[in-house]
Amino acid sequence: MSGNKQLWLLALILISACSPKVQPVGRTGPQKPVANTANETNKPATDANKPVVKAPVSKTSTIALLLPFSLDNVGSVKGYSAADLKKANIAIDYYQGFKLALDSLTGLGYNYKLQVFDTKDEPGYTHSLSLNPSVNNSNLIVGPVFPEGIKSFIGKPATLRRPLLSPLSPASPADFGSSNLITINPPLDYHAAGAAQFIANQLKPKKVFILRSGFSVDNKFIVPFKRAIDSLGKRKIQVVYFTVSHGSLTALLPQLDNKTENVFIVPAVNQSYLSVTLRSLDTLSRHYPVTTIGHPNWDKLTFLKFDILQRIKAHITSADKVNYRASATVNFIKNYRKYFKSEPTQYAYKGFDEGLYFGSLLAQDGNQLTHLDSHDFNALHNSFHFVKKPGLGWINTHVNVFKYTNFELKQVQ
Template sequence: MKKTIFLFTYIFIIFSVLSINAQTDTSIINSNSKVIIDGKEYYIHKVEKKQTLYAISKLYNVSQKTITDNNLNVKENIGIGQFLKIPIIKNQKTLSDNTDENDKFLSHIIKKGETIYSLSKIYNVKIEEIYKLNPQSKNYITIGDTIVVPKIFEIFEPEINKKEDSYIYHKVEKKQTLYAISKLYDIKIKKIKKANPELYERELQEGELIKIKKSASKTEAETIDSNNNFVLHKIEKKQTLYAISKLYDVKVRQIKKANPELKNNSIQEGQIIKIPIKNNIKLQASVVEVDTIIKPIVLPAIDTTIHPCNDNFNYTNQVFNVALMLPFYTNINDTLGVSDSLIQLRKNKIYSKSNIFIEFYQGILLSVEKLKEQNVSINLYVYDTQNDTMQIKNILQNNELKEMDLIIGPVYSSNLQIVSKFSKENHISIVSPLSLKDTFLINNPYAFQISPTISAQIKYTSEYLNSFSAKNFLVIHDGKNINTNLLSDFKTKLFNTISKSKHEDYNYTEIYYYQKEDSLVHANLSPTSKNIIIIPSENRAFVSDIVAKLNAFSRNYDITLFGRPNWVRFDNIQPENFHNLNAQIFTNSYIDYKKKDVKDFVKKFRSSFKTEPSKFSFQAFDISYYFISALKQYGKDFQYCLQSFDIPLLETEFYFERKDNNSSFENKALYIITYDKNYDVVITSSLPKKTEQK
């Protein structure tokens, strides 16, 4: 079940009541019913949905004035369910009674995909004739409208494959625009409108058929019929020209030469293109049918795992669907109802675990708002996962999920595994926003891990330490919360990265800090060289104690302390101790409140939510803004372009790596936050180095 949280809005249910003032007995509801009033015969007609006064007048072959004169409550507008008296004129047949071939008019109800142009072809009449009888159709027609059509010749159904001398038919796909169609056929928009005059007055409709003027060159089917060195290929979801070129073992430029309409590598799902094939290419026996071409298509047995970056994507008129999956625990929070705003909710007592996810959601909302200011259209779908695997499975039953361009969340590993499998099956990028575990990354080329893994932290920590001229390395632990494999891995990487010149005279010592005994630490400090002290612990009590002891030693020794990201949240450590020890903290996020964009975000957040943004709000903004901006820049296959994608964010950087085309993406970006002797906190390094990222 989809849970949507509405902000700053109350839901009001407004009931509209339509009053029907019939001048006759309301039990007569059939238009074929006749009554006699004051000696005159009338039909009683009940107005149906989308019927117009004009259409009804043609249906009964009477003038509009005749209807309004006999129904004093009617001028021009009529309502659904309203009863009208239609005077019966002797020896005159209505369209509802008429079955003779010589009848003048027919009544047609608009179906999905039909246009005035397609009706003109069905009934073999001119568009102008239909406009003349139905003036309102010049502006728009919608499904269910009743259109009056002159019956001149025998009705026929147009065939999509039937060729006119100078036109072909195109069926409008979902969300397709005139601009997209013009690029598809390499034709100007004004020429499409000229061939389809109704498009001057209204927008395209999904499923409708429009005429496209053929180019001077031979048509696709004619070229293939006369040349056996081509096969037809129907573009599949997410395919690129590069992937297709690998599929058939041809060059991209050869495909583009065979299809002059392909500019800027722009292709669309369902499009049919010609593929030049080599005489000696080995083809599979499998046949793929194409909707409008009879010739069978055979596919060569070539790997298609390589995908290039499409840096010519145009996001104009694109709508991006983004799913956000977070445990809001609406099943626990009685106050978390759709009639409440988040401002109100924060004043009420809510389930404590909901807080950070509400803060995260607020950051998402502000990023969406900023993107919409850039004319990016976004549909944001919000789901409450409740940290329940059954809830996740129920959510994934929604058909709308398969239409997503991006999934952010869920946050818990058990839920993440389930959604990751779904994302892989449906080729949807999924982002793990908070989890440090990387198990969901296995064998999913659409998965993104935001928080750098421990192995990434170890790798770049050891490389960064190599930049110091230090000769004395101390690792201090309490023997309780230490991961021996982790420590061994760190030592190995450190030894491998330290230059050979240091191997002769540097010291590496591991100290078990037993019962707060600091004499062993003191004994291993060097009075003549820089001491690099690494404490791989997140235990608040242990860290605060050893930092206090090291602070006392800092008066006589040159010490640089390296710590974990969560240390900055330890309120039992005096900040001056960090500065005295020249503390260096590895983290993937840092909020510099002096930056203008950070100040603007805080101001906007306060205005919108009447509270201060948390680190989760900043993080959510960066994640959603980064990935939706990537969608805007490169389309749904943005993952192949991230090496060159770099935009300014509020509190983090992203540098994604993966081993091969079938593996997932891990964020390797880290900051080094330094507490210097001047009592400033600054970013002294960003890892990996920019030169490494290219």
């Protein structure tokens, strides 16, 4: 670990105190309740840059932060494995972003008691934390980070009594079965629904072609997409399924239109399949108008060719893109560098956004964590628009749509 992060890791052992009051950094938190008038997939968030009303100084909100620092490895003969070190660095980055947000809010008159617990990324120990009174008496529990840790903490049957934020995982809340869970990273279902909404509202095709790879994992995207496109298009958009073998799209030619956009859904992430299929779409695009909607994880696939993606007008949904030109982002980076002498990672951005959002809500009058649908928020990496699902808790449904253009991803919705 770098010297800076190692010092912070050691310092975390001592942390269990109120955040100090410093000058506000970044942006302020969500506004007072607003009317919920848009559909649940992609409601525009309210302006989050206006100052919030100061909270009563007598109110102190307690937050329990459960992260995989694995502090037992510090100074041990065994030390950190590569996997443990990666998890610890994620924990440190997220913690630093979260702490910076609370420090900003305390400068506005809010008060917090932030308690940090090391889950050690061990199921048994993580479950024992669910029995810790200091955790259970918190106003908000943040973490564990990974799905298995969340399962261990919640237990079966679910015994969770306090709001628990899943801070980084996009795993389906159906995997956990707790009405007290808050899933802030939209699960794949909502990416599929966001893609369907973009197609129905912006592209307005008469038909869409779903290109299957033959692997059942594709259905995790295909099933919610089909459900959403049928609902949004009122079943007037024909869905054509086609399993691509060896990259051949010849059998589809009689169904293509050479005057209007032919929309292809490619929900696969398999390298060998994508390599041949996208090349075939590239060839097809020389003769037919082609627009492609890919899997949200395409942004992480380094083998994809930007020139091909641009020619086939590839789009993806994302809940992780940061606008580095935005003034709020520039301000955050400046302050993060000042306080931590390092560059913020994606986990630091998420920690800051989530700390700012939930810290603001905790400080308001009443239990605003039971009214998340009334508090939309434009964050640095995404926007938050929550819906409540019976037995599944609160789910952030907002995703953005990006298009590959000029060798970068440009937001189009």
